Amino acid sequence: MNKKLTVSVGIAATLIIAAAAVMVPLNAGVGTSFYVSLTGSDSNNGTLAYPFLTIQKALTIAKNGDTVFIKAGTYTPASGLIIQNKNISTAWLTIRNYNNDKVIINGTNGPKGQYDSSMITIINSKYIRITGLTIDHSNLGAIVSKGRPNQYIRIDNCSITNSSCFAIKIAQDTGGPTDHITVEHCYIYNNFCNWSHIQQPYHLSQEALSFENVNDFSINNNSILNNRHIQIDIKGGGNRGQICFNRINTTGGYCNIVGYTIYGGAGVYIDSRGIVRNISIFNNMIWGNVSGVDISTETTGHYEYIYVYNNVINITNDGNKASGNMYERGPIGISNQGMSPDTFHNVYIYSNTIKTGQYNPYALIQVGHYVYKQLTNTNLKYLYIVNNIFYTEYTPHTSMIACPMITYGGTSVILSHNAYYGKGTTPWVVWNQTVYSQTTPSKWGDGAVFADPQFIDATHNLHLKSTSPCINAGNNSLYPPKDLDGNSRPIGSAVDIGAYEYNPPVPPSPPQILDITTDIHMASAGTLTISCTVIGTSPVVTMDVTTLDGTPGVVSMSQTGTTYSGTISLVKLPMKAYKCTITAVASGFTTTSSFIFYLGYS
Numbered sequence: 001m002n003k004k005l006t007v008s009v010g011i012a013a014t015l016i017i018a019a020a021a022v023m024v025p026l027n028a029g030v031g032t033s034f035y036v037s038l039t040g041s042d043s044n045n046g047t048l049a050y051p052f053l054t055i056q057k058a059l060t061i062a063k064n065g066d067t068v069f070i071k072a073g074t075y076t077p078a079s080g081l082i083i084q085n086k087n088i089s090t091a092w093l094t095i096r097n098y099n100n101d102k103v104i105i106n107g108t109n110g111p112k113g114q115y116d117s118s119m120i121t122i123i124n125s126k127y128i129r130i131t132g133l134t135i136d137h138s139n140l141g142a143i144v145s146k147g148r149p150n151q152y153i154r155i156d157n158c159s160i161t162n163s164s165c166f167a168i169k170i171a172q173d174t175g176g177p178t179d180h181i182t183v184e185h186c187y188i189y190n191n192f193c194n195w196s197h198i199q200q201p202y203h204l205s206q207e208a209l210s211f212e213n214v215n216d217f218s219i220n221n222n223s224i225l226n227n228r229h230i231q232i233d234i235k236g237g238g239n240r241g242q243i244c245f246n247r248i249n250t251t252g253g254y255c256n257i258v259g260y261t262i263y264g265g266a267g268v269y270i271d272s273r274g275i276v277r278n279i280s281i282f283n284n285m286i287w288g289n290v291s292g293v294d295i296s297t298e299t300t301g302h303y304e305y306i307y308v309y310n311n312v313i314n315i316t317n318d319g320n321k322a323s324g325n326m327y328e329r330g331p332i333g334i335s336n337q338g339m340s341p342d343t344f345h346n347v348y349i350y351s352n353t354i355k356t357g358q359y360n361p362y363a364l365i366q367v368g369h370y371v372y373k374q375l376t377n378t379n380l381k382y383l384y385i386v387n388n389i390f391y392t393e394y395t396p397h398t399s400m401i402a403c404p405m406i407t408y409g410g411t412s413v414i415l416s417h418n419a420y421y422g423k424g425t426t427p428w429v430v431w432n433q434t435v436y437s438q439t440t441p442s443k444w445g446d447g448a449v450f451a452d453p454q455f456i457d458a459t460h461n462l463h464l465k466s467t468s469p470c471i472n473a474g475n476n477s478l479y480p481p482k483d484l485d486g487n488s489r490p491i492g493s494a495v496d497i498g499a500y501e502y503n504p505p506v507p508p509s510p511p512q513i514l515d516i517t518t519d520i521h522m523a524s525a526g527t528l529t530i531s532c533t534v535i536g537t538s539p540v541v542t543m544d545v546t547t548l549d550g551t552p553g554v555v556s557m558s559q560t561g562t563t564y565s566g567t568i569s570l571v572k573l574p575m576k577a578y579k580c581t582i583t584a585v586a587s588g589f590t591t592t593s594s595f596i597f598y599l600g601y602s
Helices: 011-020 055-061
Strands: 033-036 067-070 073-075 081-084 093-097 103-106 118-123 126-131 134-136 141-146 151-156 159-161 168-170 178-184 187-189 209-220 223-225 232-244 247-249 251-257 260-264 268-271 274-282 285-288 293-296 301-309 312-315 332-334 344-350 353-356 365-367 380-386 389-392 398-403 413-416 419-422 427-431 434-436 455-457 461-464 512-517 526-535 540-547 556-560 563-570 576-586 589-599
Touching (some): 033 055, 055 067, 055 081, 268 274, 293 301, 365 380, 398 413, 398 419, 419 427, 512 589, 526 540, 526 576, 540 556
Parallel strands (some): 033 067, 073 103, 081 118, 103 134, 118 141, 126 151, 141 168, 159 187, 168 209, 178 209, 209 232, 223 247, 232 268, 247 285, 268 293, 274 301, 285 312, 293 332, 301 344, 344 380, 380 413, 398 427
Antiparallel strands (some): 251 260, 427 434, 526 563, 540 576, 576 589
16 A cells, blocks of 8 residues: 555544534524514614514614514615624624515615625624525625625525525635635525626626635535536635535536626635635535536645545536636546646545546546646645545546646555446546556556446436445545445445445344333223333334233224333223233334233232
8 A cells, every 4th residue: 555645544534523613603692683574664663563674774773692583575675785894792693584484685786886796795794694585686696795804604594596696705805814604504596697797707707605715614505506607616715614515516507708608617616826725525416517626726826635525526417518717627626727836735535426427528537737737746745536436427438537747656646445437438547648547557546446336326326236346445544434424434344435335234123122111900990001112113013901811902002202002991800810912013023022910909
């Protein structure tokens, strides 16, 4: 094994712990509640009985610790909404829907004169939460944070759709990085559609989610679908961020922008333009026409300590339907578009399942450029590609990994225990402009697997079959502690290759009857209740009560969770003995438990 791979197995666990630290607890509002209603008036005092008419009226008055409740309906403000100078405490100012009402903010009248014009603008503020709102049809962008560095901004459980340009932009500020920004559980769909016919190309240069020089951020558990440009962009610096548990479709509808034709954009794009470090991209489902994860810089600077793991990246269709100068149209691209003189180092790509479709000719991982010396053995150090499945349906030859300006060996790119399979084709790897097939296994890294990974369904279900050659075939030096499903790794003698650890089905076992309770010494006639706990898979439970001479009784059954109860009416007969038999049937097994009780004894 290449000794350079002896990185700590705890790297991924450490990253998850560090990323989790990004999340900031929400202190409940301790101030005043203000209410907004379509039947209100801005001459009112903003109480539930006398609500305001406009959202801006409430935003102007509210301060940190307060809550602005917006009642049901579609609001079309006359201009953009401003949240400004809300920074007097660490209590959250919350703007939300009232009583889970459906609240739509229509952004038709929002500004569009600048590249960061937005329907909601946050300036010089901290501890701001926007939750439960739908922001639709923004004239340019939906939400922007800009001005002096904002801190502790949280956008959750919102729908942001049909913006002419971006959905959420965290803008660069000369005063320093913005920090503690969270976007989670949001539905971000069909933005960058340019319905308002913006003409200046630079006004449409933004991404669906654009985070510029942001520290301590989390983009998690969102559905980011069918936006017509880059989906998530981390740029201009940034430190300690996580992008995880998202569903991202890189395919978008057609959009024409003054000489540009766009059909979607990369799922996750890192554009350093400074130093971007300590970013963890994990447990995402990324699919569509355009690249999954691109890591680069368009100008100066570099990236370092970037972790990409436990993702399923399935770029199925024609990669030519892409935008701008992004040539990385396969699942993962590592580049230096700005020809920065910096050294790029410590990028970890591991435990992913990476797939391309029959119309996508691009390399599954592209490192650098075929013409320009963007990345070489000199300026790229410690790119680990470990425990990944590479699978293509493109029937001509396909480069699984292309490193056209890098010589194999040394510390630039380290391969280990990856699985490679071309459906009906011969996979290649490219080193320093030379193509190698699997007949030269020394160029593919230690522990390479050249076989069908045996997905349950290569179209719809990329879990491994029990006969997969990827099971117990990984490198135990670098893997996340849990797989994409949350199962612990490794289950067997070694970690499995790919995003999913094979989790063998638990063999069926007999049901268990536990904790039987009843009054077994009834002194008089009455209703007897017998209860027990039954552990099993969908057990069928019955209770039979008979006298010892075989006379049956009628038992009425009920169930609460795993507790089963039977009731029976008994008539007192002197010293009458009864036998109760409990039967549980589950998974083809039958378990019984019996006991005797007496009526007439005290």
